[in-house]
């Protein structure tokens with residue numbers, strides 16, 4: 066029996082009728098870019114997250130990039146990013162022409178460490194991007210406090226955390242602005258690429274909505290040198306259907322996480338995810354850490370269990386970032402995490418029985 070890492074098709078099948086209706090509604094409307102569906106999704110997602118504005122954009126990378134552009138961050142500026150993140154967080158900074166400055170994570174949560182962040186702030190620092198990695202909120206009060214006293218803005222990279230909460234407040238409303246991705250595999254996923262920017266700041270929202278559409282407030286009049294990065298009507302209509310299911314699906318993920326957490330204790334050298342008191346994570350990924358990770362992964366693969374590594378190479382050691390001159394050892398904690406982490410099957414359609422089989426195989430390998 067095969068257990069996939071994530072079963073995306075099951076999400077479609079569960080909502081097939083509603084999704085097909087939404088598809089048909091858009092196809093028959095004759096209107097495909099920046100219309101009623103995008104506006105409705107923006108209003109619904111802003112309300113869901115408790116933010117004033119939502120601007121639908123092309124993907125998560127563009128959401129972060131357009132925030133930085135709208136803030137006039139560019140060459141000569143520094144933006145603090147986690148050393149331990151998906152490379153998109155860094156690329157958004159590079160696209161804007163600014164320099165990513167990496168900071169090691171907290172050893173237990175894998176999220177950016179506010180104290181280490183304080184240590185790298187310079188006169189050039191304009192912002193910090195806090196990533197809610199694996200669906201668990203970063204320590205936003207501490208991050209906001211450090212950033213606030215240094216006069217820099219906090220941007221959330223909430224690509225992995227739709228619906229996660231910090232001290233009872235949903236992510237996306239916890240900093241100056243937030244970028245979301247709706248890549249199909251995210252907890253709220255489209256059927257293609259999609260993303261959004263959230264903010265309470267009226268002027269930032271106005272600038273992002275210009276930048277996503279050629280910098281144009283009125284057709285064929287351009288106030289800014291903008292981009293083409295729009296959420297399309299079809300994806301917006303499909304996302305509206307899935308948004309109505311998000312809480313239920315996140316709850317199901319929490320049940321799976323509970324099952325894993327309760328059944329995988331006391332396995333030697335296996336480190337389980339740590340959830341701080343302030344966090345209500347939505348388990349985009351369930352990431353274990355193990356010294357002999359590669360052999361464990363092979364064992365699970367041989368048993369038909371799908372796993373992934375998030376991520377095998379941290380951004381500072383990627384060929385794409387040779388220019389920054391980082392060497393192996395520059396961020397030892399992030400490098401250690403990259404050597405040890407393994408994401409095991411997690412999703413709203415993983416059955417209790419399937420999770421039990423994953424647990425069994427972990428026990429039989431590690432014991």
Ligand SMILES: *Cc1c(COP(=O)(O)O)cnc(C)c1O
Nearest residue numbers: 124125126151153154224246248
């Ligand atoms: C997925 C992801 C992104 C990028 O989103 P895309 O929609 O794929 O561009 C950015 N940051 C993090 C942490 C992500 O997981």
